[in-house]
Amino acid sequence: MINDILTVSQLTASYGPVNIIKDLNFKLAQGEFLSIIGENGVGKTTLVRSLLGILKPRAGKIEFADNSIAHNIGYVPQSRNLDEEYPITVRDFVSLNLRDSKLPWLSPNEKAKVTSILKQTDLMKIANRPLGQASGGEKQRAYLAQALLNSPKLLILDESTASLDVEMKQELLKLVVKFQKENQTSVIFITHDLPLARRYSDSYLLMTKQQEYTTGPISSLVISESEKV
Numbered sequence: 001m002i003n004d005i006l007t008v009s010q011l012t013a014s015y016g017p018v019n020i021i022k023d024l025n026f027k028l029a030q031g032e033f034l035s036i037i038g039e040n041g042v043g044k045t046t047l048v049r050s051l052l053g054i055l056k057p058r059a060g061k062i063e064f065a066d067n068s069i070a071h072n073i074g075y076v077p078q079s080r081n082l083d084e085e086y087p088i089t090v091r092d093f094v095s096l097n098l099r100d101s102k103l104p105w106l107s108p109n110e111k112a113k114v115t116s117i118l119k120q121t122d123l124m125k126i127a128n129r130p131l132g133q134a135s136g137g138e139k140q141r142a143y144l145a146q147a148l149l150n151s152p153k154l155l156i157l158d159e160s161t162a163s164l165d166v167e168m169k170q171e172l173l174k175l176v177v178k179f180q181k182e183n184q185t186s187v188i189f190i191t192h193d194l195p196l197a198r199r200y201s202d203s204y205l206l207m208t209k210q211q212e213y214t215t216g217p218i219s220s221l222v223i224s225e226s227e228k229v
C-alpha cells in the first residue's frame with residue numbers, strides 16, 4: 001500500500017485581500033516525484049511557502065502524515081543572495097544545516113554525516129574550497145547537499161535547475177532521483193522545464209492563472225499550445 005505523506009485540501013492562500021491560490025487539492029505519496037508547473041505568477045512559490053509553514057492558509061488544510069515530516073523538509077530555494085566573497089567552504093556551508101549542535105565544533109558523528117552527504121553529491125573534491133569559487137552546478141549541488149543533510153522525507157526544489165545548462169540539469173536531477181529511490185523520499189519539483197519534468201517525475205500538478213488545477217500521472221500531461229509554461 002502506498003502511504004500519502006501530504007494531503008492538501010481546499011487550500012486558499014493569500015497575500016492581504018488577494019487570493020493567489022484558491023481551492024487547491026492534491027496528495028503526495030511516499031517516494032513520489034511530483035512536478036509543479038505553471039506560468040509565472042500562478043502561485044507555485046506561494047504554495048511552497050504554505051507547505052513550509054511560512055504562509056498560513058487563508059482556508060483549507062495542509063496535512064502531513066507525521067509532524068516529523070513537516071519539521072524536516074529539505075528545501076532548495078529559487079534564488080540565493082550569496083556573497084561570493086564570504087569566506088565559507090563548501091563543507092561548512094553544507095554543515096550549516098546541522099540541527100541541535102550543542103558544541104561550537106562538529107562531533108565525529110556530525111562530521112561523518114556531512115562527509116556522507118558530500119560524497120553522495122559528488123562534492124568531496126571541492127569540500128574545502130570557498131563556496132564562492134564553486135561553479136554554478138557545484139553550487140546547486142552544495143544547496144542540494146545542505147537540504148538533504150537531515151535525510152528529509154520531503155524535498156522541495158523551487159526551480160533549482162533554472163540557471164543550469166542541460167547537462168548540469170540532468171546531473172542534478174539524477175542525484176535527486178538516486179536519493180529519492182534509496183530513501184523513499186518524496187520530491188516536489190517546481191519547474192518551467194517540461195522535458196525535464198516528463199523525464200523524471202511520476203506525476204504533475206499544473207497551476208493556471210484561472211486558478212484551475214489539474215493533477216495526474218506525468219504520462220497524462222497534455223499541454224495544448226506550446227511546451228512552455
Ligand SMILES: Nc1ncnc2c1ncn2[C@@H]1O[C@H](COP(=O)(O)OP(=O)(O)OP(=O)(O)O)[C@@H](O)[C@H]1O
Nearest residue numbers: 015016020038039040041042043044045046047078
Ligand atoms: N509577499 C508578497 N506580497 C504580495 N504579493 C506577493 C508576494 N509574493 C508574491 N506575490 C504575488 O503573488 C503572485 C504569485 O507569486 P508566486 O511567486 O507564488 O508565483 P510563481 O508561480 O512562483 O511565479 P514564478 O514562476 O515567476 O516564480 C504574484 O502575482 C506575486 O506578485
